[in-house]
Amino acid sequence: MNIMHYLADLLVRSLFKADPATWPYTWIAYAVVIGVGALLAFAFVAIFAGPVTWIERRIAGRIQSRIGPNRNGPQGCLQWLADGIKCWLKEDLVPATADKPLYLAAPYLVFTGMFGAFVVLPFGAHVIAADLNVGLLYILAVTSLVVVGLLMAGWGSNSKWALFGGVRSAAQLVSYEVPSAFSLMAVVLMAGTLSTQGIVGAQGGWPWQWFVFRNPFLFAAFIMYFISAIAEGNRTPFDLPEAESEIIAGYNIEYSGMRFLFFLFAEWANMWIMAAVATLAFLGGWQIPGISPERIAEAKGWTFVGWQALSFAIFVFKGTCLVFTIIQIRWTLPRLRVDQLMITCWKYLVPLSMGSATGVLLLMALVREGGIVDWVMRGAMLLVGLLVAGAYIRKVRATFMADRDNYKKMEGRDLWYPPYRLP
Amino acid sequence: MVPTVPPAVSPHRRPPRGTVRAYFRNIRLALSTAFDGMSVTMSYMFRRPLTIQYPDKIDKPVQEMLPESYRGVLEVDMDRCTVCLQCQKICPLGCINIESCKNPETGNREVTKFDIDIGLCMYCGLCAETCNFDALDHTREFEATVTTPDQMILHFVEKPREVTKLKAAEMPVRKHKGSILQKMIPAFGRRHPQEVWTPTAYAAAPVPALKAPTATPKPAAPVASAAPSAADSPTPEQAP
Numbered sequence: 001m002n003i004m005h006y007l008a009d010l011l012v013r014s015l016f017k018a019d020p021a022t023w024p025y026t027w028i029a030y031a032v033v034i035g036v037g038a039l040l041a042f043a044f045v046a047i048f049a050g051p052v053t054w055i056e057r058r059i060a061g062r063i064q065s066r067i068g069p070n071r072n073g074p075q076g077c078l079q080w081l082a083d084g085i086k087c088w089l090k091e092d093l094v095p096a097t098a099d100k101p102l103y104l105a106a107p108y109l110v111f112t113g114m115f116g117a118f119v120v121l122p123f124g125a126h127v128i129a130a131d132l133n134v135g136l137l138y139i140l141a142v143t144s145l146v147v148v149g150l151l152m153a154g155w156g157s158n159s160k161w162a163l164f165g166g167v168r169s170a171a172q173l174v175s176y177e178v179p180s181a182f183s184l185m186a187v188v189l190m191a192g193t194l195s196t197q198g199i200v201g202a203q204g205g206w207p208w209q210w211f212v213f214r215n216p217f218l219f220a221a222f223i224m225y226f227i228s229a230i231a232e233g234n235r236t237p238f239d240l241p242e243a244e245s246e247i248i249a250g251y252n253i254e255y256s257g258m259r260f261l262f263f264l265f266a267e268w269a270n271m272w273i274m275a276a277v278a279t280l281a282f283l284g285g286w287q288i289p290g291i292s293p294e295r296i297a298e299a300k301g302w303t304f305v306g307w308q309a310l311s312f313a314i315f316v317f318k319g320t321c322l323v324f325t326i327i328q329i330r331w332t333l334p335r336l337r338v339d340q341l342m343i344t345c346w347k348y349l350v351p352l353s354m355g356s357a358t359g360v361l362l363l364m365a366l367v368r369e370g371g372i373v374d375w376v377m378r379g380a381m382l383l384v385g386l387l388v389a390g391a392y393i394r395k396v397r398a399t400f401m402a403d404r405d406n407y408k409k410m411e412g413r414d415l416w417y418p419p420y421r422l423p
Numbered sequence: 424m425v426p427t428v429p430p431a432v433s434p435h436r437r438p439p440r441g442t443v444r445a446y447f448r449n450i451r452l453a454l455s456t457a458f459d460g461m462s463v464t465m466s467y468m469f470r471r472p473l474t475i476q477y478p479d480k481i482d483k484p485v486q487e488m489l490p491e492s493y494r495g496v497l498e499v500d501m502d503r504c505t506v507c508l509q510c511q512k513i514c515p516l517g518c519i520n521i522e523s524c525k526n527p528e529t530g531n532r533e534v535t536k537f538d539i540d541i542g543l544c545m546y547c548g549l550c551a552e553t554c555n556f557d558a559l560d561h562t563r564e565f566e567a568t569v570t571t572p573d574q575m576i577l578h579f580v581e582k583p584r585e586v587t588k589l590k591a592a593e594m595p596v597r598k599h600k601g602s603i604l605q606k607m608i609p610a611f612g613r614r615h616p617q618e619v620w621t622p623t624a625y626a627a628a629p630v631p632a633l634k635a636p637t638a639t640p641k642p643a644a645p646v647a648s649a650a651p652s653a654a655d656s657p658t659p660e661q662a663p
């Protein structure tokens with residue numbers, strides 16, 4: 001039973017002193033709770049997408065030895081509000097030759113496609129709008145609505161740049177759907193269910209219980225899912241649909257004001273969705289280390305609420321870490337060429353993700369779960385993960401140290417300036 | 424003539440032996456270069472940003488960070504000026520306007536006007552080069568924003584004053600560059616480095632009470648007079 005169901009029943013029981021199973025107006029309580037849930041999800045998107053734009057710009061600034069927006073409000077933290085209000089106040093232009101209905105409807109379609117995925121995202125142990133039994137399939141399907149919206153925007157604008165952008169975006173989304181679906185299939189095979197809560201439930205709180213460290217094939221699947229999710233979200237280095245150097249802005253070039261904001265909004269919401277899906281499928285979702293889901297379900301009163309809040313925090317923390325990685329990738333890697341993009345997908349990701357799904361099947365048939373081989377594999381993968389993290393930290397330190405003394409000699413100041421020190 | 428078809432594979436790079444090896448080499452390269460790039464960008468999160476946050480969050484005024492030879496707004500030290508008019512003659516744009524006369528009572532030469540139009544000046548430095556007495560010089564002041572166009576003409580002589588008769592070696596030491604300008608225009612005055620710049624604080628600063636220019640060309644006028652139609656419709660300033 002998810003939390004919304006529970007709340008609706010609670011509402012009926014406490015407010016109307018009726019039994020929700022027999023009371024004839026229970027559906028009204030359900031409708032109200034669903035409406036409130038949708039509003040909450042919308043608020044989460046808005047509250048997430050807004051400040052993340054500011055955080056991304058600050059991070060981008062530091063990566064480029066700049067500072068980033070820091071004038072609007074304390075350290076510029078109200079910059080996103082100013083940008084949003086500016087977009088609200090702009091005129092909503094429609095080109096004279098545009099296909100008006102398509103042009104006007106496109107942003108909403110894109111946004112609906114993104115927002116629809118929030119229905120099945122498990123934010124916490126019971127914090128989920130609807131635990132569909134086809135959860136992952138639903139996410140893949142409903143986010144494909146975005147393709148239609150982008151094509152509509154590209155075609156409806158009646159501009160060659162927009163059309164290029166729309167077609168590129170559609171080609172990219174459709175291609176990368178394949179490897180991302182195959183990588184997720186590996187997870188679905190492991191969990192034996194498509195339901196998002198079921199997949200989270202098949203993992204555990206500790207890293208060695210996460211799917212990513214289960215076996216080498218799932219580790220590879222995680223990396224491949226991450227790459228194809230970035231490509232599906234039109235993020236750098238796969239942001240060809242909005243390549244400024246070639247097609248100026250892509251499908252959203254003719255848009256202005258609020259409609260333009262909707263495209264951006266969808267892009268940021270999508271960043272969260274791909275991070276959330278990667279979290280729930282590979283990184284153990286909301287699972288609290290050492291606390292089994294049954295114990296959460298059996299808890300009563302404030303303990304129950306506390307577990308929910310903790311699981312929510314864990315999920316959002318993992319997702320946010322991935323979002324930061326995506327942001328860092330954006331400011332690190334240069335954009336791919338169109339042919340390179342397609343080669344990456346069809347020559348590398350598709351066969352490799354198929355291979356990883358097959359490998360997972362083989363391992364499932366050959367290795368008994370919980371057996372000695374299984375544990376050796378988990379330990380080895382965890383070791384690999386730790387080694388990669390250690391190598392990363394060492395490399396970062398080496399890069400920093402290479403320039404430290406020269407900087408001190410030239411500038412007379414320390415190069416060290418940690419991220420939490422806001423200039 | 425049939426155009427030659429370029430080879431599909433770049434001739435400059437030796438194709439690796441074996442396609443399978445190339446395939447896995449590409450994967451390895453993609454992962455390792457992304458790893459290297461990520462570690463470089465991550466290291467920048469711990470480095471000092473280069474940005475100088477002009478105008479407020481700086482340790483010392485920007486004027487002091489500029490090189491000595493910076494050619495900013497001109498300034499003349501009237502204690503050292505002999506009114507030799509060399510600077511006025513050499514200025515290609517005619518933005519220096521000096522007037523002097525003999526005082527009939529004392530018989531001394533007096534300078535009545537020393538105006539520099541900083542709106543017209545192109546900061547070429549010819550006048551400062553020419554001055555033999557180290558009287559006219561560029562400062563490192565550059566925030567020359569004023570509220571009305573006529574404030575762009577700097578009046579270095581407010582009331583007629585006697586021209587110095589001393590030799591260059593006997594003259595008083597050149598005043599610190601910029602100190603004369605800072606007294607003339609509050610905007611040139613050094614703000615406290617940590618003081619936060621706000622539009623209101625700027626607007627509240629007292630507007631310098633400058634004598635309205637009489638015979639000098641108005642900076643607003645050159646635009647109009649330069650236009651071909653100016654002769655047909657003379658502006659009120661040009662009319663007399």
Ligand code: SF4
Nearest residue numbers: 514544545547548550
């Ligand atoms: S710097 Fe050049 S343009 Fe300006 S007053 Fe001197 S000579 Fe004239």
Ligand code: SF4
Nearest residue numbers: 504505507508510554
């Ligand atoms: S500023 Fe120098 S060059 Fe100009 S009149 Fe005075 S002494 Fe002569």
